[in-house]
Amino acid sequence: MGIIERIKEIEAEMARTQKNKATEYHLGQLKAKIAKLRTQLLEPPKGASGGGEGFEVTKYGHGRVALIGFPSVGKSTLLTMLTGTHSEAASYEFTTLTCIPGVIHYNDTKIQLLDLPGIIEGASEGKGRGRQVIAVAKSSDLVLMVLDASKSEGHRQILTKELEAVGLRLNKKPPQIYFKKKKTGGISFNTTAPLTHIDEKLCYQILHEYKIHNAEVLFRENATVDDFIDVIEGNRKYIKCVYVYNKIDVVGIDDVDRLARQPNSIVISCNLKLNLDRLLARMWDEMGLVRVYSKPQGQQPDFDEPFVLSSDRGGCTVEDFCNHVHRTLVKDMKYALVWGTSARHNPQNCGLSQHLEDEDVVQIVKKKERDEGGRGRFKSHSNAPARIADREKKAPLKQ
Ligand SMILES: Nc1nc2c(ncn2[C@@H]2O[C@H](COP(=O)(O)OP(=O)(O)O)[C@@H](O)[C@H]2O)c(=O)[nH]1
Ligand SMILES: [Mg+2]
Secondary structure (H helix, E strand, C coil), X not given: XXXXXXXXXXXXXXXXXXXXXXXXXXXXXXXXXXXXXXXXXXCCCCXXXXXXXXXCCCCCCCEEEEEECCCCCCHHHHHHHHHCCCHHHHCHHHCCCCCEEEEEEECCEEEEEEECCCCCCCHHHCCCCHHHHHHHHHCCCEEEEEEECCCCCHHHHHHHHHHHHCCEEECCCCCCXXXXXXCCCCEEEEECCCCCCCCHXXXXXXXXXXXXXXXXXXXXXXXXXXHHHHHHHCCCEEEEEEEEEECHHHCCHHHXXXXXXXXXXXXCECCCCEXXXXXXXXXXXXXXXXXXXXXXXXXXXXXXXXXXXXXXXXECEHHHHHHHHCCCHHHHEEEEEEECCCCCCCCEEECCCCECCCCEEXXXXXXXXXXXXXXXHCCCCCCHHHHHHHHHHHHHHHC
């Protein structure tokens, strides 16, 4: 029997099983079985030669956004409107095969937008190019799920389920569960929050299903069986998702109003160019990008070319900024001067751990290596080095 049939069989068994205290453990075990099979499906087939024809799209710009949705909801139209890339024209025969990239220029940053066709065509069953499509979706910073406002609202659930089946978790934080496999010592189970969905016995059974007999488990929140399985599997990807209801030009105002009030949703019309600016602003907010302008000593900041950091990816401290500019800068930095919303006063003297915010201006003041040797000599019996350092700190203030 194939993996897909086995998943279907277990799902059928779960549907047959009544949910109550007595069946709780059995259901938990079945869930773990399905999770294991799904992971197997996503693994590349044994003996496959180096991934086949390349599907992987080179990363470009400061972030990546994936368009996901059923056919004919307006993904290609949206890509064309936002990026000027003619997706449909470029991909006429290959719509279900290729992924069309475009670039959005917004707030002096470049965001790669990907049209990912074919995500629903059996992606979770490992059919066709599903696996590669999923890999690209997982590499995105944000998913835009494009939905047709005039069609059934069930599409949103179907797609979300499909994405969940392949290990994507939309608008969800990783569960607060510490889990570490050990070589010996059995299973140590602890919790710092009252648990209502799972208990020690069920936890043991699930671990048993995974043939894990030595591990440390600590629940820091009231997590569910599914959360625990996610943590054991360890390959889940937590991504933000905005639900984009397109074609609001063909539905009534009441429907538009209702859809707009759904969580994480935005309503647009590509045809009437309605709300596209809001969509861009929303995308920008969700991606958590932080523009930092570098200011060379004694010069004006370069406001044309920001360094773009991300709070989700890599972080946005002064240290992250330094690493962006040049890899030796962290070592050479004496302190940083920061102007902007993250500074308590302008400029503020900061260390590497200072958290930067969007549109901050940063000047890195370097150690003067040769000078230091000289100063070192009278360090012990004079407070001059401190005064010199002080003067140096104050000097840029006057610029
Ligand atoms: N009424 C209406 N039709 C739209 C809108 N956006 C796209 N369409 C139409 O929907 C159809 C499918 O669009 P397409 O971009 O190819 O969808 P895709 O399959 O998701 O890439 C096309 O005929 C578009 O002209 C919209 O905002 N309103
Ligand atoms: Mg299309």
